Amino acid sequence: MTATAPADVRLLADDVETDLRASVRKAIDKHAPAERVNGLYDGTDDVTAPLWSAFVELGLPGLLVPEDLGGAGATAVEAAAVLEELGRAAAPSSYLTSSVVATTVLVALGDETVLPGLAAGELTAAVAVRPTALRHGPAATTIVGAPADVLLVPEGDALYAVRGATATVVPSLDMTRPLADVDLDGAERVLLSSDASAAIDRGLMVGAGLLAAEQVGVARWALEATVAYLKERRQFGRVVGGYQALKHRLADLYAQVEQADAAARYAAATIAADDPDAPLAVAVAASFCGETAVHATEEAVQLHGGLGMTWEHPAHLHLKRAKSDELLLGSPEAHRAVLAALVDLPGPRV
Template sequence: MRLVLTPEQRELREAVRSFLAAASPPAKARDGYDPAVHARLNGELGLSGLIVPEEYGGAGAGMAELAVALEETGAALLPGPFLATAFAALALTRAPDKELLTGVAEGRIAATLALPLVPDGLAARAEGGAVTLRGTLPRVLSGTEADVLLAALPGAPAGDGSGTQGEPSSDDGTGTPGESPGGGRAGRSSDGGPVLVAVDLGGAGVTRVPLETLDLTRGQARVELDGAPARVLGRLGADGAAAVADLVAVALAAEQLGVLRASLDAIVAYAKIRVTFGRFIGSYQGVKHKLADMHCKLEQAESVVRHAAWAADEDPAELPHAAALAQAYVGRACFEVARDHLLLHGGVGFTWEHDAHLFYKRAKADEVLLGPPRVHRARLAALMEAGAPVAGEA
């Protein structure tokens, strides 16, 4: 297991960090998604194609490299569909589609992934070789900016024109997404597991309604499908769907690590220049102890994320445990550091003009994106009880 970045990964980090410092610093994040920045991110750095296999025009990098990039985009509070597209690309590695992967690698296609991967409230119908979807996805990450939505159906749509799969649940789809990591309540069919499908979000039968969310820097949308054409990409299977959910959890943890690190760096810098009662606030014992606690959370979170990224690339058997640990710990640690970053700034930290609230809101939105930490703690406990591999064990 490697917890230290390689020289190549450090070069990638510096390239992404330098680009974002100039093109999209945190102060600019409140302006929202800038398509020009997204285009440059792909044209100059090729970030959306980082995880895409080389045969489809991507860099063919692993999760370790993607985690490095996501840490930097998280630190910059990058608006737009980069994270959502990374989620979708991870799903496409399990059910490859040349058209979509090539488009993502070239930066022509921004995609998003339904969360949970097998959502409640979707009904699929197959008729004359065509598949259509009906239902509502209440919260889709970057749903207004993305071109394509990926989702998984519990099984293959009925092919006789009369059947449906995954009838909408009676709760109108407003439950908290991610309460069941790895899939919605619809369950999986007995014919081989979930099937990945793609929907053109600009096509017929699709309505996107922007949502007012806590995070001002990255949007979500309610996506309503009414006979929307869908293209079947391939069968994920139960194991594939679970692996995608784990990869998404690791990717999100990498972004959270970036938010955590940037929050800590900002308050440490402030503590060195802010004077109260004739002294720098960083000289007060209470502030010192708080900063030390925040630094410990950073070190622990970094170790967890590096281990999870390594497991994704090198030890798939350990990935479920590592992914659950990443979301059980890193999400909460990120929120707590962002919260204390805001509080230690004092009154200025609560002002609209200061950036502290942007980090706080991104941290909270990320913490619950895949379900609250208690869900992942419960899953981690279940995996350990069942005898799943644990780091350091033979």
């Protein structure tokens, strides 16, 4: 990675990003409080549809869509802000799978059929690849982000838009980001491109880079919630947060979260600027932020004591999101292998 960011890579938040983040947080606080998100594990979903409608009103599904196709023509930096707020709340949304990954693939292909519907929030889409894929492969029978209105199904180098597929949601660790078994028999198929490999790779790379922002949101919630709790919890006549050993653990966690934030922000900024460093920055962010989110949420559960183990406390929602995110678009180990190849380091010994 370059020692200093190029002039066209923006690392500091501007007023647009700040205002966007505030609007997204307000919508999430209104439509996706923790007690309603918990209902997903009991088979009740009164969160996803209202939250998506609020996102549509804010124009979020079209952030990465060019203006001439009905979108906002924004950048990965703004999309990363949305995902960080979603991570803070562990809120259910198809934003990553539809408005980032699928949208990026379609933009790269110059699509004008499906993309306008995605930009308007009238449709959602998902790319049918293995959940842990770093590169495209044969269409999977299980997809992430379903049910979706349109499935983008790779077959070799070709890409098809499939409508009318039968999707059956299956139990998963993180029910805020559902998995579904998909039956394509009898579904309508339209060829989008006979050579979509580069576009799919681009979509998965951007998805992995912006997923790091969501992981930062998860980790930051865990850090802030734990600090707030330890400032109030008393044991043996004193505030628990005053114990030196806990101070050291929180200081180490704070440093790790800040490092993850820097890595994720740089990845988003390089993607936005179409900088040659983008694949390298994404590999760094994806390999580091996933482990940070898991560590932070595990610390939150442990340092909340018995409270952190209860169903009512949102710590379990964030831990599940952190664990599923860690594997969603490639494990940290897989991204480190990509990073090693990018910088010409030897691969792992077999």
